[in-house]
Amino acid sequence: IHGVIRVVGLSNDVGGSLLAPDSEGQLRAMRHAYDRAGWSPSTIHLVECHGTGTPAGDAVEISSLTQCRQEAGAAGCGIGSVKSNIGHLVTAAGAAGLVKVLLGFRHGVLPPSANFAPERAIDPLVRSSFEVVDTAREWPRPSDRGRRAAISGFGFGGINAHLLVEQWE
Numbered sequence: 598i599h600g601v602i603r604v605v606g607l608s609n610d611v612g613g614s615l616l617a618p619d620s621e622g623q624l625r626a627m628r629h630a631y632d633r634a635g636w637s638p639s640t641i642h643l644v645e646c647h648g649t650g651t652p653a654g655d656a657v658e659i660s661s662l663t664q665c666r667q668e669a670g671a672a673g674c675g676i677g678s679v680k681s682n683i684g685h686l687v688t689a690a691g692a693a694g695l696v697k698v699l700l701g702f703r704h705g706v707l708p709p710s711a712n713f714a715p716e717r718a719i720d721p722l723v724r725s726s727f728e729v730v731d732t733a734r735e736w737p738r739p740s741d742r743g744r745r746a747a748i749s750g751f752g753f754g755g756i757n758a759h760l761l762v763e764q765w766e
Contacts, residue, residue, distance in 0.1 A: 608625035677708065
């Protein structure tokens with residue numbers, strides 16, 4: 598056992614469309630997860646993004662993550678998306694992101710995302726305090742608990758999930 602799923606925050610965009618993401622729906626999923634877990638977003642050091650690979654989808658996701666963390670007084674953290682490593686697995690994308698995070702826990706390494714080019718970064722990412730993890734590096738372990746990560750899955754029709762995972766001790 599490398600990690601434990603502590604909470605899943607779920608929501609629906611309600612007023613969104615099939616292919617257009619809605620920040621408010623994503624924020625509801627994130628807030629729900631952190632509230633249920635009793636965690637601050639500042640305790641998360643890696644967010645495995647949904648990472649649609651579309652300018653609109655990625656901009657909304659980064660903006661939602663930024664707002665959620667700012668509301669909690671948290672700075673940015675490492676982010677990535679397994680899709681850059683293996684492509685889009687449609688409904689299995691969240692499971693692949695979870696496996697990536699669990700392997701990071703196991704090896705004590707922030708797992709990298711492939712092919713990130715800073716010069717092509719979208720505006721919300723450039724203005725944020727997030728750092729794309731583009732090379733493997735040590736993932737420091739807090740002295741009082743295991744490592745923590747969040748995994749976002751934002752899908753067709755405005756279905757949003759934000760999973761909080763903690764390293765097994």
